[in-house]
Amino acid sequence: xxxxxxxxxxxxxxxxxxxxxxxxxxxxxxxxxxxxxxxxxxxxxxxxxxxxxxxxxxxxxxxxxxxxxxxxxxxxxxxxxxxxxxxxxxxxxxxxxxxxxxxxxxxxxxxxxxxxx
Numbered sequence: 019x020x021x022x023x024x025x026x027x028x029x030x031x032x033x034x035x036x037x038x039x040x041x042x043x044x045x046x047x048x049x050x051x052x053x054x055x056x057x058x059x060x061x062x063x064x065x066x067x068x069x070x071x072x073x074x075x076x077x078x079x080x081x082x083x084x085x086x087x088x089x090x091x092x093x094x095x096x097x098x099x100x101x102x103x104x105x106x107x108x109x110x111x112x113x114x115x116x117x118x119x120x121x122x123x124x125x126x127x128x129x130x131x132x133x134x135x
Contacts, residue, residue, distance in 0.1 A: 023053030025133060028073055030066055030092050031081035034059045040118055041079070044125045052129065066092050070099035077132065080107040082114070082121065104132050 031037035041056045048054065054077075060069040070078070078096045080089040089107035096103050106128060113121050 021049060021051055021053045022133070023055075025052060025054045025077055026073060026075040027054050027056050027077045027079065028069055028075040028096075029056065029059045029079045029081065030061075030063070030084070031059055032061050032083055033081075034061060036113075036118075037081060040121050040125070043118075043122045044129070047122070047126055048129060052133070063088060063092055063095070066095045067099050070096050070103070074100055075103060078103055078105045079125065080105070082108040082110055082112040085110060104134075106132050 027041065029037040029041060037059045038056065041054075045054045045056065057073045057075060058069050060066050066078075075096075078093070080092045084092065084107065086107070089110070093105040093107065096105050106125075108121055108124060112124060
């Protein structure tokens with residue numbers, strides 16, 4: 019069976035290299051089931067709208083360095099910019115408290131429910 023997708027993914031992370039690395043691990047781990055294309059990362063909340071307008075992503079992830087309020091704002095901007103986008107906030111502090119492996123596991127566990135299959 020062919021993988022589902024492709025899903026266009028954007029991230030909001032103040033450490034773009036780390037975002038790229040972590041998402042790269044998720045993409046690699048799920049590639050038999052899903053095709054995920056990481057198109058762009060915004061480092062600032064002010065850049066989310068432009069990134070979403072340009073890339074029209076299917077999915078947006080907020081990194082764990084954002085507060086719940088900032089994550090809510092990021093997701094609100096994404097939903098207003100791209101109708102139907104799926105958004106997910108990584109729990110605040112997950113990367114710091116449990117490390118990158120915990121973030122990768124969180125994303126892999128939640129991906130099927132997020133995209134609806």
